[in-house]
Amino acid sequence: MLQKVDELGYAWRQFCRELIDIYRLLVLFRVVDDLAEIAEATPDELQELKTLADLGPLEDHQRALSLLIKSEAEVAISAFPRLLVEMALVRLASLPAGRDVSALVRKLEELERRLASGGSALPATPVASPQPPPDRAVSDPPKKPEAPLPVETSEKGWAGLVDFVKSKRRPRIASILEQVSPLASGDGVLKVGLVQNSFVDGQLDGETRELLQELAAGYYGTPIKLETTYIEEGAAQTAPSLANQRKNEESDRQKRLRDDALNHPIVKTAIEIFEGEVSEVKPIDKGYV
Structure with missing residues (x-):
């Protein structure tokens, strides 16, 4: 289609504006029953537009319209207008469904509410009530523990x-x-x-x-x-060797870092809500663990 537009010498900005007009009518068809007085189109064209409007929800048409309006402004100042139009159409074709985005937003809002209400969304483990200590017979006060023997260290290590x-x-x-x-x-x-x-x-x-x-x-x-x-x-x-010692210490540190991250209540909540898994843990600060 774009090749034909280019061969006919059609202005790319004008092409974007006509796409914007089409998506404007698709949006209006989702909120208004009769567009005969608004749209300058024949009855057959209006029927075809109504069929297109029924193929997707209002949210999808609105997002496509916003993307095209932004692209039209960029085409006006771009040295590669055809490339911008091609990329805009690729983005249009790959936009996720509006229902999926709404579900993601709801999950994020649910995560915020859970964290604001108490931090962790996972049920807390019930804590057993402490048992009273058994009666002890009176005895001599315990002796003070003996200090451990000093460990001999070599200053020339x-x-x-x-x-x-x-x-x-x-x-x-x-x-x-x-x-x-x-x-x-x-x-x-x-x-x-x-x-x-x-x-x-x-x-x-x-x-x-x-x-x-x-x-x-x-x-x-x-x-x-x-x-x-x-x-x-x-x-x-x-x-x-010292090199192996550092390597082992780094391996232990990476394991502790991953364990701490996976056991963090926010990470657990995110995994539970989004039904995902942790693929990689990267340290923010080298001395964190």
Whole structure:
């Protein structure tokens, strides 16, 4: 149809105005029985318009009319009027039914009323009445709990070594230390585990080992000998590297974030009303969980 309009040299703005006139009459046909005195059309044309008006509810015709009025104003100043008209007709063809929109609005209003009345729309779990405590025989006052023994912590931990190496502006060495698994340290020996033929395995050449030993000696305050041993990739969980620790912490955080979101009363209410499901949970703030 648009190709024929273009071939006839018809003005696109005038074409939009005629569409607007047609939808105006469709709207009027839904509220007025006889348009003979209003519309400049023959009886046959009026009958055809009435048939078109009966194909949809008043709300659909009104929304189509509003869309065409907006498009007509844009066509007047556009360098691509045909494209605008084509897109307007595509939007007209893909408009959802007015009844569906009304149902969605009603559900949103119902959600607002529920949240305003008490937050959660789900029935609250009945709370059992507290039972009176049983009578207790008089006894000596309880002893004060003993303080727990202090836990011995090492000031020269593995994370501290990595931070020390970073402060010396050795990012490549720090990255290697983050990827290996610390196995033992003490008596001048630093033992680490790594997966054979891994990227880190290829980075630990003789020069890198000497530099790492010098940095470790500066951190621990004593000469250090680096020892490496190969471990299975699955066994790395028994002595996780700093990189694996961060990865595990991030996975746990994502799980807690999803659980918190799915258990939120507003989310539960929305799922119940719209009969939907949660496909993805994205954190708003990195430090939220």
